[in-house]
Amino acid sequence: MEHRDDTRPQTAGSYPSGAGTVVYDRDWAEDVRRSVRCAVALLGLLLCVDWTAGGLTWWRGALWLLLAVLLLLVLFPVRVSAGPGWLATRRLPRLRTRRVRTDLLASARPLDGVTQRLVLRDTLGNRVEIDPEVLIRNPELWYRLAEGARVSEAAGTLRCGTAALHRLARRVDRETALGVFRVSGLE
Structure with missing residues (x-):
């Protein structure tokens, strides 16, 4: 199913090609690591609190894992790249690349x-x-x-x-x- 904002075939013109190189967000990898650390910290905290309270079961552990994965999806940064005449973003949850001709x-x-x-x-x-x-x-x-x-x-x-x-x-x-x-x- 196509979303109206998805990248679609060009009706007129093509993306410029040229001598320019593609540049990326240089802080993206650190932002990903930070997001993963936050999700792991939340998971660890929830498991420790539940374990010390004596109520940790496999299904509660799975629930805490699901919560940590949801937090990771919310915090996961957008990958931004640009080249001569275009700028693109890529999001994790939908795995879609959106591109605009600048x-x-x-x-x-x-x-x-x-x-x-x-x-x-x-x-x-x-x-x-x-x-x-x-x-x-x-x-x-x-x-x-x-x-x-x-x-x-x-x-x-x-x-x-x-x-x-x-x-x-x-x-x-x-x-x-x-x-x-x-x-x-x-x-």
Whole structure:
């Protein structure tokens, strides 16, 4: 069954190929380890409490294991990658890759809530939702997105969200400069 936001065959144009390399979220592996540690810690804590209370049975142990797996699925980070003219995300629970053409962006809308999200839509109907912090922590990913957004803005396809992208660009620049100052000892 196809979901309306799944990656689907292109009706017009293909993904740009070129000399650029694909870049990934460099903190993803550490985020995965952190998620696994939290799930294992919860499982260990629940088993210890249940064992010391004297009520640990095999079915209660299976229930605690199920709870730990659910926590892992909730905490598991999204894998973000980008290349020349595209940005993609891959989520674990659904094992779907969603890809958006950054050189054909139609909108970039920030969503505020418990966690901030940036929703990118292209003219082909594809949609990607990412955490702006991933772009801030990974200037290479931001560069790929900004490069494509500039092309979209110049072509006139990016009609909604240019202000949000410009705010995000200032934030990325500020965090990158602070990181350079921190490394050089000028903080």
